[in-house]
Amino acid sequence: xxxxxxxxxxxxxxxxxxxxxxxxxxxxxxxxxxxxxxxxxxxxxxxxxxxxxxxxxxxxxxxxxxxxxxxxxxxxxxxxxxxxxxxxxxxxxxxxxxxxxxxxxxxxxxxxxxxxxxxxxxxxxxxxxxxxxxxxxxxxxxxxxxxxxxxxxxxxxxxxxxxxxxxxxxxxxxxxxxxxxxxxxxxxxxxxxxxxxxxxxxxxxxxxxxxxxxxxxxxxxxxxxxxxxxxxxxxxxxxxxxxxxxxxxxxxxxxxxxxxxxxxxxxxxxxxxxxxxxxxxxxxxxxxxxxxxxxxxxxxxxxxxxxxxxxxxxxxxxxxxxxxxxxxxxxxxxxxxxxxxxxxxxxxxxxxxxxxxxxxxxxxxxxxxxxxxxxxxxxxxxxxxxxxxxxxxxxxxxxxxxxxxxxxxxxxxxxxxxxxxxxxxxxxxxxxxxxxxxxxxxxxxxxxxxxxxxxxxxxxxxxxxxxxxxxxxxxxxxxxxxxxxxxxxxxxxxxxxxxxxxxxx
Ligand code: NAD
Numbered sequence: 001x002x003x004x005x006x007x008x009x010x011x012x013x014x015x016x017x018x019x020x021x022x023x024x025x026x027x028x029x030x031x032x033x034x035x036x037x038x039x040x041x042x043x044x045x046x047x048x049x050x051x052x053x054x055x056x057x058x059x060x061x062x063x064x065x066x067x068x069x070x071x072x073x074x075x076x077x078x079x080x081x082x083x084x085x086x087x088x089x090x091x092x093x094x095x096x097x098x099x100x101x102x103x104x105x106x107x108x109x110x111x112x113x114x115x116x117x118x119x120x121x122x123x124x125x126x127x128x129x130x131x132x133x134x135x136x137x138x139x140x141x142x143x144x145x146x147x148x149x150x151x152x153x154x155x156x157x158x159x160x161x162x163x164x165x166x167x168x169x170x171x172x173x174x175x176x177x178x179x180x181x182x183x184x185x186x187x188x189x190x191x192x193x194x195x196x197x198x199x200x201x202x203x204x205x206x207x208x209x210x211x212x213x214x215x216x217x218x219x220x221x222x223x224x225x226x227x228x229x230x231x232x233x234x235x236x237x238x239x240x241x242x243x244x245x246x247x248x249x250x251x252x253x254x255x256x257x258x259x260x261x262x263x264x265x266x267x268x269x270x271x272x273x274x275x276x277x278x279x280x281x282x283x284x285x286x287x288x289x290x291x292x293x294x295x296x297x298x299x300x301x302x303x304x305x306x307x308x309x310x311x312x313x314x315x316x317x318x319x320x321x322x323x324x325x326x327x328x329x330x331x332x333x334x335x336x337x338x339x340x341x342x343x344x345x346x347x348x349x350x351x352x353x354x355x356x357x358x359x360x361x362x363x364x365x366x367x368x369x370x371x372x373x374x375x376x377x378x379x380x381x382x383x384x385x386x387x388x389x390x391x392x393x394x395x396x397x398x399x400x401x402x403x404x405x406x407x408x409x410x411x412x413x414x415x416x417x418x419x420x421x422x423x424x425x426x427x428x429x430x431x432x433x434x435x436x437x438x439x440x441x442x443x444x445x446x447x448x449x450x451x452x453x454x455x456x457x458x459x460x461x462x463x464x465x466x467x468x469x470x471x472x473x474x475x476x477x478x479x480x481x482x483x484x485x486x487x488x489x490x491x492x493x494x495x496x497x498x499x500x501x502x503x504x505x
Contacts, residue, residue: 018117018342023110025211028064029230032077033223035215037064049204049232054351055120055340055386063207066231071172071199071239074227078170078197079245081224086167086195090145093193097141100217104134107216111209115181116341118208120350120386123341125304132467133185133213136485139469144193147490158504164497167195168271169247171493172240174233174261175210176253177203177353178307178409183252184210186473188226190489191250199227199246201236205353233257241265248273248493255432255478273492274480275473277407278309278435280456281428282464284325285421286318288440292462294328296440300464301413302336302391305349307357309479310436312413312464314404316424319417326376326395326415333377333413336391351387352410358387361410368394368403373414405431421446425453434476438464457483 026035027048037046048062085093104111108130115126152162171191175183184200191198202210207230214228229236237257241249241264250273251261258276265272282300284293300312317325338349352358362381369379378392389410397404397414404414418424428437437456441447451459457475460466467473467485474483482492 016342018113019110023114024061025208025215027061027207027211027230029066029070029074030211030214030218030226030228031070031074032080032227033218037066037070049230051118051205051208052354053117053120054353055342057355057385057387060117061208063204063211063230065204066201066229066236068235068239070229070231071236071243074199074229075170075243075245077224078199078227081222082167082170082197085197085222085225088195090147090193093195094141094145096220097137097144097189097193099220101134101137101141103217103220104130104137104213107212108134111181111212114209114212116350118206119177119180119353121304121341122347122350123345124348125350126341129179129182132469133182135469136182136185136189139485140189140193140490143190143487143490147194147487147494149496156500158502160501160503162499162501164499165494166497168493168495169196170245171196171198172243172246172249173198173200174237174240174249174251174253174257175200175202177206178304178309180206181209181213184213186252186484186489187250191493192221192225194490194493196493197225197227199229199240201229201231201240204230204232233260237261238264242267244268246270250482251275252484258480273482275309275482275484276435276475276478276480277409277433278311278475278479279314279405279407279431279433280310280312280436280438280464281431282312282315283424283428283437283439283450284315284317284321285424285439285441285443285446286320287442287446288321289442289462290321290325290328293440294325294332296438296462296464297329297413298332300438302333302349302411303465305352305389306411306413307353307409308465309407310458310465310473312436312438313408314431315413315415316418316428317415318424319419322415322417326393329393329413329415330376333391333393338382338388338391340386349391349411352389353387355387357409358389361389361408361412364403364406364408364410365389365392365394365412368397368401368414371398371401371403373397373401373403376415378411399427400430407433421450425450429453429455432478435474435479436460436464438462
């Protein structure tokens with residue numbers, strides 16, 4: 001099979017801005033209920049990070065670069081606010097979380113446009129992110145009220161045991177750029193529902209929607225409960241990891257950042273919650289509905305331009321159906337429309353987040369092709385001022401090769417073949433990650449049994465990437481530990497305390 005059609009390219013011909021100047025949030029830290037330290041206050045002393053629109057490479061904002069001292073101020077505020085916040089009832093916190101969800105929904109259009117401006121995401125992806133952010137707050141509100149501990153009991157003669165579920169305390173949160181507000185919401189919802197206070201660092205590349213969110217909800221929370229410090233990982237993120245007065249640090253990001261956070265958190269023995277990278281295998285058996293599998297990989301491999309930790313990027317297909325499946329997948333992927341979010345509602349694929357990431361993805365492609373992989377669709381960058389990579393399907397990818405083992409984090413799906421079920425399951429587990437996987441089969445017994453042999457925190461059967469606030473998300477192995485979403489996130493952001501009362505007379 002040779003290279004098929006290139007994707008349709010749609011350009012953002014409209015020159016009207018996605019977001020007007022008066023709609024931007026304050027571009028600085030939010031500490032103890034106020035925006036502080038921005039360029040407006042003492043511009044000579046404030047270092048800033050330039051925020052770039054990846055759809056056209058233009059600079060769109062200058063955001064304050066925080067310091068360890070800014071984190072220290074935010075931690076003082078969060079610690080001070082903790083006493084009163086943790087004493088509120090689950091119902092009082094739920095009322096606030098519902099109000100936050102309402103505020104997100106009331107301002108959804110602006111948050112969607114800000115997200116698209118800062119990440120280059122098509123509107124359809126930003127819409128999904130913002131509506132799920134609101135849902136996470138609603139879920140956390142209800143779950144916080146329903147979260148109960150083991151009942152009291154007499155386990156030692158003359159003593160009654162009561163097990164209390166308490167907030168952990170002050171939580172430091174570091175989030176990535178691929179779903180800026182959504183990844184923040186996954187942490188903020190359960191952290192607040194459980195009675196903790198927090199200091200959040202958005203990605204230095206994508207702080208705009210989270211800053212706007214904080215501005216929009218500022219009146220709903222007591223000062224100091226939610227603090228935000230903008231800035232870089234090695235300074236602001238590192239201080240959140242080593243700060244002696246932070247009780248738990250949660251990071252969603254790459255494996256090296258997770259290792260850095262866990263290492264420095266070890267000094268103070270604070271708890272660590274890590275959601276790291278992934279390399280999700282998609283196992284297509286010979287009895288699968290191949291058309292459904294190809295349509296599934298179209299979504300799962302390319303949603304958010306493949307900048308998705310659970311993306312289904314590594315297809316393992318039975319050799320007897322490999323040619324047919326590859327043809328169907330090529331057909332699916334060739335129908336993608338790629339472009340600036342202003343290019344129209346039919347745009348489905350955006351750019352890579354930055355020039356550096358664009359270089360990283362294209363160099364992965366170059367090495368894979370030099371290694372013998374065969375591009376069936378795409379295979380290179382798109383000639384444009386933005387950071388666009390053509391949606392790509394690579395066949396004949398060698399087992400154990402770099403493209404088969406490592407997270408590319410771009411619009412690239414690789415195809416390998418297998419002969420037996422045992423081989424497929426063993427090879428699927430061969431990656432250093434353990435976040436997500438999927439199995440495509442019509443065999444009922446196989447659909448129940450195969451997931452048990454897969455070392456991944458989520459395994460889908462005849463689906464990939466379906467998500468709900470009620471179910472846990474998180475990984476094994478190099479993908480980290482800790483769970484987002486669901487009641488398990490509340491578990492992770494709380495601690496148990498045993499109180500035993502001697503009532504002997
Ligand atoms: P990244 O690790 O470069 O950055 C993530 C965050 O960590 C940023 O805010 C960054 O400033 C901060 N950071 C960097 N170095 C740090 C350090 N030494 N100490 C503390 N903080 C530090 O990751 P990214 O490029 O922004 O995001 C992409 C990665 O995130 C991918 O690997 C992806 O798979 C992963 N991710 C995982 C999930 C999940 O649920 N498991 C979800 C989204 C993204």
